[in-house]
Amino acid sequence: MPSTRFDSILAKKLNTFVTLSSAELKCLEEMQSNVMKVKRGRQLTQEGQTGHKAFVLQAGWACSYKLLPDGARQIISFPIAGDIVGLRSVLLRTADHSFSAVTDAVVNPVEGTHVMRCVTEFPRLGAALLWAASRDEAMVVEHLVGIGRRSALERTAHFFMELAERLSLIGEATETEFKCPLSQFMLADALGLTAIHINRVLRQLRERRLLTVRKGTVAIHDLAALRKLAGFQGGYLNSRG
Amino acid sequence: MPSTRFDSILAKKLNTFVTLSSAELKCLEEMQSNVMKVKRGRQLTQEGQTGHKAFVLQAGWACSYKLLPDGARQIISFPIAGDIVGLRSVLLRTADHSFSAVTDAVVNPVEGTHVMRCVTEFPRLGAALLWAASRDEAMVVEHLVGIGRRSALERTAHFFMELAERLSLIGEATETEFKCPLSQFMLADALGLTAIHINRVLRQLRERRLLTVRKGTVAIHDLAALRKLAGFQGGYLNSRG
DNA sequence: CGACGCTTTGACACAACTCAACAACCGTGG
């Protein structure tokens, strides 16, 4: 049994998919040896940039997004601790999205070549990373479905359900509550809405006694009703699918 | 120089990313040895299904989509010849989307385990497949941005620009025209709109002398204006980034 | 204390949806 005391949060996550050998764990930890603290709001990757790194997020919140010519922003995802960002951009030669810290955060920059070496040397580790990437992609797809075919209310409910589940998997959420440092502007840019409309939606969720957002924490009042409203099927989030 | 006469369309595509050795090509062709004809409308993968295969599309059009409880449908993508479908579902144990043939089509079912073997035995081939997967994901992201932040008109223009580029890469489109067997209902479900509204948008594109869709073929009248309207940056589609 | 960022609310505008009807097309079978 490999040591667990010094496992990174990423290792814990991948371990739910396949149990990694100590050699594989060692490789994974080496990959994350380079630590970097970043201030909130700091941009780490710029869309269109080449010669970039991937990042493992150790602590804090981040967001990946694209900007349009008219200044509009679409947020793709909110990576949290244990998530990998920019793996895709390593394969395509040029980053297809930007990436910023939402809160003060800790990240590990990783060279693309380093990742490739790990993957070819330890195929099982490669498979685990692929699984994580697939999970991320499934989240983007679910996001697409939400924006395309769910009402603002359903979409917002779904967003918080997914977030709750993800945070709970890393022990940062209970059944009834979790921290969430996202402003209504960010929620709006993620959900394809206006900050003003998000505000109205949040009020409705509050008045229906489903969910309250206040001072950076989300309180869930009626989980069952929320899941029903959102049509939430969390199967794509954990490895036991 | 490896033979090109018997290369599959997938091999051609991957070859633009890295030049494959004959051993790698052989492995790739073996992967595609299992041929299967499917009638239009036929569903090949069902969301939630486990123990599924991936598919390489050789000819014809397909679509991958998700259905919502209320019967609404969101189309994720329209795979065309040379595209791989369902790779992600192989990693996650359960398919996260459905997959149907839009026209009569020819596909190669591929076992997930077979893919994994190819990847571990030929890392460069694995990298090439990863590149293709990254490209597909970038398309989904761009799709998300469109639905979230572009108007119906811009979004539709962008959709056709991307399609034109993809088809042109496999030699199925000229600068001014290509075949497109998608009904307005499908366009609607892809673009997060109503068929009725798509119809109005298409009329507008026609009246502005930008693009005409008629009888399954799309005629492009003003490429430059369309790209500008759509804010189209096709960099994510080809391997020269 | 003022300034700034974020939230909240109201009144109004507009893009996209719904409902309804009809026209064009296509494959099928008589």
Next chain:
DNA sequence: CCACGGTTGTTGAGTTGTGTCAAAGCGTCG
């Protein structure tokens, strides 16, 4: 060959969800 039914496309009128503009409340931090 034509008649037919079903699918797809087209158009109009009216509705609604979400965006826009404007203003005020609230917290926090310097």
